[in-house]
Amino acid sequence: MDACPLAQRLDRPRQNALRELVCVFLARKRFHALAGAELTPLHQTLIAMQASLPAMRQGPRALRGWREILVYPGEFKVRRSHHDDHSGVVTEGDEALIGEAWERGPLVLSLADVQLDLEQPWDGFNVVVHEIAHKLDMLDGSPDGVPLLPPHIQRRQWIVAFQRAFDHLSNDVARGRDTLIDSYAAESADEFFAVVSELHWSQPSVLRRADAAVAELLTAYYGPSPAPH
Numbered sequence: 001m002d003a004c005p006l007a008q009r010l011d012r013p014r015q016n017a018l019r020e021l022v023c024v025f026l027a028r029k030r031f032h033a034l035a036g037a038e039l040t041p042l043h044q045t046l047i048a049m050q051a052s053l054p055a056m057r058q059g060p061r062a063l064r065g066w067r068e069i070l071v072y073p074g075e076f077k078v079r080r081s082h083h084d085d086h087s088g089v090v091t092e093g094d095e096a097l098i099g100e101a102w103e104r105g106p107l108v109l110s111l112a113d114v115q116l117d118l119e120q121p122w123d124g125f126n127v128v129v130h131e132i133a134h135k136l137d138m139l140d141g142s143p144d145g146v147p148l149l150p151p152h153i154q155r156r157q158w159i160v161a162f163q164r165a166f167d168h169l170s171n172d173v174a175r176g177r178d179t180l181i182d183s184y185a186a187e188s189a190d191e192f193f194a195v196v197s198e199l200h201w202s203q204p205s206v207l208r209r210a211d212a213a214v215a216e217l218l219t220a221y222y223g224p225s226p227a228p229h
């Protein structure tokens with residue numbers, strides 16, 4: 001727990017719950033080091049801890065439906081093709097990524113960025129939390145920014161609050177204004193959910209200032225953030 005600042009600051013009952021979840025995670029998932037990544041057992045445990053944090057409220061079932069974790073030493077390149085519906089043109093290009101989550105497929109991570117998050121836990125960024133948020137979002141089909149919600153959160157209330165915050169951010173980004181939420185969140189509803197999830201765990205004070213309603217819903221969904229106030 002000591003090597004993972006987010007876990008270290010949880011209260012005792014939540015640390016115990018996390019420990020149990022990490023054991024299940026390590027038993028069920030398979031790590032693969034790619035491109036010469038030096039992935040130690042400690043790295044694997046630290047990834048498992050951060051991946052389990054967002055699932056603590058819901059338990060191991062929230063992490064079902066996939067098995068592999070691919071770890072690169074740093075940023076990795078993917079070849080993307082994009083089909084524009086209007087022009088019918090397909091463009092392709094290499095894109096450098098630090099993380100990726102496939103629907104019913106692997107979680108892909110840059111080890112250098114995982115380590116950076118452990119060194120700077122309260123800077124608002126966390127690649128493991130980001131990719132796990134996508135995984136939670138994909139439990140009920142294609143990612144849309146609305147994960148499977150527990151009974152105490154109303155789906156309608158979630159959709160209204162998130163849509164309003166997303167529109168607000170998109171508008172600010174389009175006008176070139178500085179934003180509290182990283183502008184990458186304006187890409188789509190599912191990226192918005194993943195980016196604000198990072199803020200919840202890593203810099204909730206900024207999220208509360210940016211959008212109190214979303215901050216409150218994420219606290220209800222994930223449980224209180226361990227971040228210092």
Ligand SMILES: [Zn+2]
Nearest residue numbers: 130134191194
């Ligand atoms: Zn993403």
